[in-house]
Amino acid sequence: MELLKQKIREQGVVLSAQVLKVDAFLNHQVDPVLMQQVGVEFARRFAGQGIDKVLTIEASGIAPALMTALALGVPMLFARKQQSLTLGGELLTARVYSFTKQVESTIAVAASHLAAGERVLIVDDFLAHGQAARGLATIVEQAGARVAGIGIVIEKSFQPGRGELARLGYRVESLARIASLDGGAVRFLD
């Protein structure tokens, strides 16, 4: 997605060979027009898949997931992290390890919002080790629903997430694939 790559080139900051900071347009300050185009692009790529719901995780996944849900004409659902759990009723949960923060945490969704047989598109802002996406997929499958695909805004293709998700049989669509951040420069895969 050319507009996204352009934003990354212009406003992304390479903090290390592993870390790309995109807090100017994606995960702190957010560009709503870019998010709208991200949503339209995911809707195009997953058209005809009979998506019933878009699932993401707070907080940075919410903007792209909301716009994707709008473009698909379906509801969006965001999983809560442990510390912000104010959900009552029966929960579907998964344990997710964060390599950035080096802590394992629980994510949760109210069971009442995922029904057996639904086709769920998972959307997230970043794919690195794939832990968040795997946790969300686990929750979908606990509900007896099905993962129709995984849409990622920025994939760090030099980390193992995509390979792991592909190995588990999930279709992954990433709008920008980063081959390397070596030497402080962003090099895209395609």
Add this chain to the structure above:
Amino acid sequence: MELLKQKIREQGVVLSAQVLKVDAFLNHQVDPVLMQQVGVEFARRFAGQGIDKVLTIEASGIAPALMTALALGVPMLFARKQQSLTLGGELLTARVYSFTKQVESTIAVAASHLAAGERVLIVDDFLAHGQAARGLATIVEQAGARVAGIGIVIEKSFQPGRGELARLGYRVESLARIASLDGGAVRFLD
């Protein structure tokens, strides 16, 4: 806003005389079409105010704030809560007390994303005691920017938040104002 009131009547769950659960369409599962209309309505109410940016707080504020920013044609910025702080660089912070969780926490915004002189519209999903909105306003003023107004999706008018914010001189626009949740029923103010 009639569509919002209708959603509250149909899908809201009164948990107590203080607590209205709207996790079917606002703060867990999210209705993107409703959020789009919320954004258009805030943009209409604050038209001509020269808004430069929409500011909210993760996680439930992001959906209405994003749609408001889209309708106004400006960026959206969401404050981070302490536990999800991965921001580097200089921060603007405020202490916010949560009556729901009975804990005080720190919220933060990267100083680089708020400039002196900017006119900032604060958007949030709920107004009860007004602590989150006041914390966000404090951050705006630390930056030398100006609070152009506060847009609230659901106001619990029987709690002191609106009065506090009005006393401080802020213009508050709420799309649904709830007079009471007594007896398990939602009664609107207007």
